[in-house]
Amino acid sequence: MARHNVLGAVLVGALALSGCSGAKVGDSSSGATGDCGTFNLAVNPWVGYEANAAVLAYVAEKELKCKVTKKELKEEVAWQGFGTGEVDAVVENWGHDDLRKKYIDEQKTAVSAGSTGVKGQIGWYVPPWLAKEHPDILDWNNLNKYADKFKTSESGDKGQLLDGDPSFVTNDEALVKNLNLNYKVVYGGSETALIQAFRQAEKDKKWVIGYFYSPQWLLNEIKLEKVKLPEYKAGCDADAEKVACDYPDYDLDKIVSKKFADANGPAFQLVKNFKWTNEDQNTVAKYIAEDKMKPEDAAKKWVDANADKVKAWTAKA
Amino acid sequence: MDPVISVRDLWKVFGSNASQVVASDELKSLPRSELMDRTGAVAAVRGVDFDVAPGEMFVVMGLSGSGKSTLVRCLTRLVEPTAGTIMFEGENILEADPKRLRDLRRNKFSMVFQHFGLLPHRTVADNVGYGLEIRGVPRAKRGERSQEVIDLVGLSGYEKSYPDQLSGGMQQRVGLARALAGDPDVLFFDEPFSALDPLIRRDMQSEVIRLHREVGKTMVFITHDLSEALKLGDRILIMRDGQVVQVGTGDELVGAPADDYVRDFVKDVPRSNVLTLKWIMRPPRPEDDLDGPELSPETVVREAVRSVLSADKPVKVVRDGELLGVVADEEILGVVAGEA
Amino acid sequence: MVAVAAPRQLPRLLHRYKQALIIGGIVLAWLVLWLLFRNIGTLPLDASALTPLHRWINDINDAVGASRNSNPVFLYFFNEIRLVIDEFVTFVQALIAQPSFGRPVPVIGWLGVVGIAGFVSLAVAGWRVALLTIAGFVFLGLQGLWQESMDTLSLTLAAVVISLLFGIPLGIWAGLSDRANRVMTPVLDFMQTMPTFVYLAPLTLFFLIGPASATIATLIYAAPPAIRITAHAIRSVPRNTVEASESLGATRQQTLVKVLLPSARKTIVLGVNQTIMAALSMVTIAALIDAPGLGKTVVKALQTLDVGTAFNAGLAIVVLAIVLDRVTTAATERRKLPRWAFFGGLGVTGVLVYLSYTYLWAAEFQSDVEIGSSIRQGATAVTEWAQDSLPLITGGFKDFVTFVLINPLQALLAESPWFLVALVIVALSFLIGGVRAAVVSAVCLGLLVATGLWQDSMITLASTLVATIMVMVLGIVVGVWMGRSKRADRFIRPVLDAGQVMPAFVYLVPFLALFSASRFTAIIAAVVFAAPVAIKIIADGIRAVSPTTVEASTALGSSSWQTIVKVQLPMARGALTLAANQGLIYVLSMVVVGGLVGAGALGYDVVAGFSQGQLYGKGLAAGVAIVVLGVMLDRLTQAAAKRWTN
Ligand SMILES: Nc1ncnc2c1ncn2[C@@H]1O[C@H](COP(=O)(O)OP(=O)(O)OP(=O)(O)O)[C@@H](O)[C@H]1O
Numbered sequence A: 001m002a003r004h005n006v007l008g009a010v011l012v013g014a015l016a017l018s019g020c021s022g023a024k025v026g027d028s029s030s031g032a033t034g035d036c037g038t039f040n041l042a043v044n045p046w047v048g049y050e051a052n053a054a055v056l057a058y059v060a061e062k063e064l065k066c067k068v069t070k071k072e073l074k075e076e077v078a079w080q081g082f083g084t085g086e087v088d089a090v091v092e093n094w095g096h097d098d099l100r101k102k103y104i105d106e107q108k109t110a111v112s113a114g115s116t117g118v119k120g121q122i123g124w125y126v127p128p129w130l131a132k133e134h135p136d137i138l139d140w141n142n143l144n145k146y147a148d149k150f151k152t153s154e155s156g157d158k159g160q161l162l163d164g165d166p167s168f169v170t171n172d173e174a175l176v177k178n179l180n181l182n183y184k185v186v187y188g189g190s191e192t193a194l195i196q197a198f199r200q201a202e203k204d205k206k207w208v209i210g211y212f213y214s215p216q217w218l219l220n221e222i223k224l225e226k227v228k229l230p231e232y233k234a235g236c237d238a239d240a241e242k243v244a245c246d247y248p249d250y251d252l253d254k255i256v257s258k259k260f261a262d263a264n265g266p267a268f269q270l271v272k273n274f275k276w277t278n279e280d281q282n283t284v285a286k287y288i289a290e291d292k293m294k295p296e297d298a299a300k301k302w303v304d305a306n307a308d309k310v311k312a313w314t315a316k317a
Numbered sequence B: 001m002d003p004v005i006s007v008r009d010l011w012k013v014f015g016s017n018a019s020q021v022v023a024s025d026e027l028k029s030l031p032r033s034e035l036m037d038r039t040g041a042v043a044a045v046r047g048v049d050f051d052v053a054p055g056e057m058f059v060v061m062g063l064s065g066s067g068k069s070t071l072v073r074c075l076t077r078l079v080e081p082t083a084g085t086i087m088f089e090g091e092n093i094l095e096a097d098p099k100r101l102r103d104l105r106r107n108k109f110s111m112v113f114q115h116f117g118l119l120p121h122r123t124v125a126d127n128v129g130y131g132l133e134i135r136g137v138p139r140a141k142r143g144e145r146s147q148e149v150i151d152l153v154g155l156s157g158y159e160k161s162y163p164d165q166l167s168g169g170m171q172q173r174v175g176l177a178r179a180l181a182g183d184p185d186v187l188f189f190d191e192p193f194s195a196l197d198p199l200i201r202r203d204m205q206s207e208v209i210r211l212h213r214e215v216g217k218t219m220v221f222i223t224h225d226l227s228e229a230l231k232l233g234d235r236i237l238i239m240r241d242g243q244v245v246q247v248g249t250g251d252e253l254v255g256a257p258a259d260d261y262v263r264d265f266v267k268d269v270p271r272s273n274v275l276t277l278k279w280i281m282r283p284p285r286p287e288d289d290l291d292g293p294e295l296s297p298e299t300v301v302r303e304a305v306r307s308v309l310s311a312d313k314p315v316k317v318v319r320d321g322e323l324l325g326v327v328a329d330e331e332i333l334g335v336v337a338g339e340a
Numbered sequence C: 001m002v003a004v005a006a007p008r009q010l011p012r013l014l015h016r017y018k019q020a021l022i023i024g025g026i027v028l029a030w031l032v033l034w035l036l037f038r039n040i041g042t043l044p045l046d047a048s049a050l051t052p053l054h055r056w057i058n059d060i061n062d063a064v065g066a067s068r069n070s071n072p073v074f075l076y077f078f079n080e081i082r083l084v085i086d087e088f089v090t091f092v093q094a095l096i097a098q099p100s101f102g103r104p105v106p107v108i109g110w111l112g113v114v115g116i117a118g119f120v121s122l123a124v125a126g127w128r129v130a131l132l133t134i135a136g137f138v139f140l141g142l143q144g145l146w147q148e149s150m151d152t153l154s155l156t157l158a159a160v161v162i163s164l165l166f167g168i169p170l171g172i173w174a175g176l177s178d179r180a181n182r183v184m185t186p187v188l189d190f191m192q193t194m195p196t197f198v199y200l201a202p203l204t205l206f207f208l209i210g211p212a213s214a215t216i217a218t219l220i221y222a223a224p225p226a227i228r229i230t231a232h233a234i235r236s237v238p239r240n241t242v243e244a245s246e247s248l249g250a251t252r253q254q255t256l257v258k259v260l261l262p263s264a265r266k267t268i269v270l271g272v273n274q275t276i277m278a279a280l281s282m283v284t285i286a287a288l289i290d291a292p293g294l295g296k297t298v299v300k301a302l303q304t305l306d307v308g309t310a311f312n313a314g315l316a317i318v319v320l321a322i323v324l325d326r327v328t329t330a331a332t333e334r335r336k337l338p339r340w341a342f343f344g345g346l347g348v349t350g351v352l353v354y355l356s357y358t359y360l361w362a363a364e365f366q367s368d369v370e371i372g373s374s375i376r377q378g379a380t381a382v383t384e385w386a387q388d389s390l391p392l393i394t395g396g397f398k399d400f401v402t403f404v405l406i407n408p409l410q411a412l413l414a415e416s417p418w419f420l421v422a423l424v425i426v427a428l429s430f431l432i433g434g435v436r437a438a439v440v441s442a443v444c445l446g447l448l449v450a451t452g453l454w455q456d457s458m459i460t461l462a463s464t465l466v467a468t469i470m471v472m473v474l475g476i477v478v479g480v481w482m483g484r485s486k487r488a489d490r491f492i493r494p495v496l497d498a499g500q501v502m503p504a505f506v507y508l509v510p511f512l513a514l515f516s517a518s519r520f521t522a523i524i525a526a527v528v529f530a531a532p533v534a535i536k537i538i539a540d541g542i543r544a545v546s547p548t549t550v551e552a553s554t555a556l557g558s559s560s561w562q563t564i565v566k567v568q569l570p571m572a573r574g575a576l577t578l579a580a581n582q583g584l585i586y587v588l589s590m591v592v593v594g595g596l597v598g599a600g601a602l603g604y605d606v607v608a609g610f611s612q613g614q615l616y617g618k619g620l621a622a623g624v625a626i627v628v629l630g631v632m633l634d635r636l637t638q639a640a641a642k643r644w645t646n
């Protein structure tokens, strides 16, 4: 009997509590959506991309009243999404000739929406301390001189050239062979592995040379120096086996689904007009990567400071 | 009276080539180990014949590995025999289709196992009622009947216990109750008491004897313990390497072992408890005085000791007024002394 | 005793001795031939080079993708499956995780979820576990990860429910029928060892981006334990219990429902437990195809090497895992809740759910004592300290192991002509497991050659073997300790659980700082993941050694060391072989993660195949090679185990 009383008391107490405290669900209502509709924005997993996406999403949501759905995907899967109608736009594309051929030329599910204004570079980098103490290392001709210094447990009796992110095309094995370098390509396997290697190298003055790229948020923190390889000339990388020249510069661009382009809504217009610079992207990337701001907040901060640029993107054609 | 169970030339061979083995007279005649070497097959039961009379307590006895369990499982087709016939109340069980077989198992015979085979997740009452449950007997009736048999085996008060809360002896009582619940015509026991300690075992043996008397069912009882066999069995079948060595009553086995194997087996049996006068009597000799007391040939030696020793003349063994032989002090002492 | 045993053991000892001689001879011959034929016929393949097989797979992949919008199989079959699963997951999310039905919050807020979780734990697992559950869930909220945790929980529950829906019936079937078992075993091997990266992209082609693909990716990995353990449970119901039921005239179905399933229940629940754990270990990978929840937080944090945030989210996964593990484990015991407690709990839960439905404070977890940021800072500080002060020591250790262990083994495997290695492996298989094992190994080796990735396979094999050795050493040391001391067990077990479900990505960052990108780093990552399983199995095995035997040994004056070496370990050898087998399989399932931190070889091939279209075929071939290695090693260890334990 006593137990029932206890129970009753608990129930009554709980009900009483509910009666007198707290705001009710549904008291405040959320914002409405405009005529923009839903905008499916792919978010590829690197910070530079995230910066593009954050600003675009912020503008689309706040100015155009779109309902933005961000989808976090690897590049392959994102492009695949053009065909299935799940992805409207990829807003920073590094070349990817194979994907272009497959989805733009063959399946015709995607189209290019022009440059983002950001220039991409791929190459071999060394930490700043090394460039400073041995400036001649920045010329590939002198690399063999230092091969011994770059030896690790993984490279045996050769120097280690740390390759990394499997997402990017690399010609490094061919380059090492064709330039007669006494190096072995070691596959770090991820961007994380590369970043850690460079960080440690700079901090402990270790000898590291590896594949890297810009823009990349790490470069705000450590100014890696690029090693000069034989100059890139159109077509010098046509035969993957015979490559003996530097990587080309990339004009990073935007790819959208064919359907999205044909519908020509405000969100598409925004993506098409979106264009900024390496500095702009680096600023937002720094907010996100170093200042640990949420992407929305980082975007807001930048947009508030660059209203004129944003206006140019949203101006009706 | 017609036998309840009649087994003829029953074979059970384990192995993928079992049917080949029973088809070949040559292979059939090989000893077990040789057959194993040649074909990889194990002949667990080899050409067994026997009959069980209604109401009889029939014991199958043999050493470990002699094929007893296989034999009794063949009788209910828990193991599919390889060849032979098993007639049960005039019906060849080997021809029963699965449905008929289920009917037989549900209504005609049931089995008690060495390791009990109880369902650990069910209470005693639910274990006992399990056989009725699968026949579709309604709950209320099931409970009633379960209670009856639980009382019968002396487990009243433990209905709600789980098997793992009971001692071995009590668990086997549950097994016994479960077998009795369906009111079968024949009960099979596969070494039901060999996992129990000696005192409990004796209790349980008396329990079975009592039940046999009270419910009067035909029972086939497997054991590897000769004293258990002698205590319980109306008749005993001795198996060795899958074959029948001898079938007979206890005194027949002790008095006239069929071969050295059986002789060796019964060697340590207290003969005076088993043998009857008919096994030790001798033909009257001319010098015998034939006006002593009379006893029947079925009298157990032990019971005759006193009257034979106290009489100063040989005792006459008489059946239906016919003199079969005589027993004197020396015969009696021969048996009793042999035990010492 | 000794006098009786000796004559019987002598031939056995001799026999063993002879075998050791033969094995020694084989290895010696291998060494000599290796010196002679070094670097000949090693079948190497450059990182970006492809074989015709790889190209052919690419073409098929492209063709399937291109036909997606016209192929009726896609339009109807896959679409229907996707719709059903999507609906289901979305529904669960609507209940506890995502704003839904026009409300700005989920139907059941945090208070309601805590109430329900607590009540369910109370009903199936008792008071103590219920308290743990409540504390665990509140902790998730305090970490600032309530919604992410609920998303992960929704997805995990959905994947687990669907896994069990199919897994338990299939497991029963495999338990009842030898033939079904034979067919299913290799399929399950395939599902468990095929790296997720290989099928992640195709999955989104079939089931689109979203909950369905994430759920299916999860259940491909999570369903096999449920199937295997259910089958095992059914098989290990004592024969005489089944026989007793049959002797009473039960039909097959009656025996199944009334005997097999109830008797196997305990073990089946363990299968459910394993499935939950496996599902949780997929959380981060599923995040790569936009699965919502904690995985996303981890993946995102790692783009900027933010270990603190990643660790916080990883910790939430660990908390979920521990709660779910303890609840399911405790659920195997027979218990009955008093009626008043049951209905009382139900009533309270009802009120809590109602409150969380109605009031904002009970719906959204808002707390002033936010501990997430302290956890983040703490983890970051620890990581930075380790990265700053340890690399000298750890680097030396890495170099030592690499030169002494990894390099020689790899040289032997990867620099011998392929046919020599194949011959040696087949010969060893024959010695261990007879003709059958030799045939299995030969077929597997043939497949490895066919994938075009022979040398990569051998490099991966070398690392796998080194990792397995380390797992076993750790397993024996820690396992024996835990098996002998209840206290040690209590403290170590949660750490092991954490090692098993903490996303590898979280600890890879500091590992990379400590050991650089190298094969050794990959091996360490694999050891962290695989050792807990081996340790637990060995600890349980040691504990299962009959206390009387240990007592007898102590009574004879054995030291602890003698008791361990002469009594406990030999008597737990069943557990030891099982640990070696499971350790191997778990190590193999980390090959791909190893590819992310410098292992190269098959792991890198798979990762690159996932990331670059033109390498897809090669990645798939590498995945197959991993599966084949797994099957070969599994069958070999099982054969060895059989020999040893008999
Ligand atoms: N399922 C089976 N498969 C193969 N061989 C079997 C099988 N069952 C029994 N045997 C073999 O058949 C022979 C007889 O076994 P069975 O169990 O009938 O002997 P048993 O007399 O009951 O012995 P125990 O007293 O030890 O119970 C043994 O050699 C045994 O190995």
Ligand SMILES: [Mg+2]
Pocket: B068, B069, B070, B191
């Ligand atoms: Mg037996």
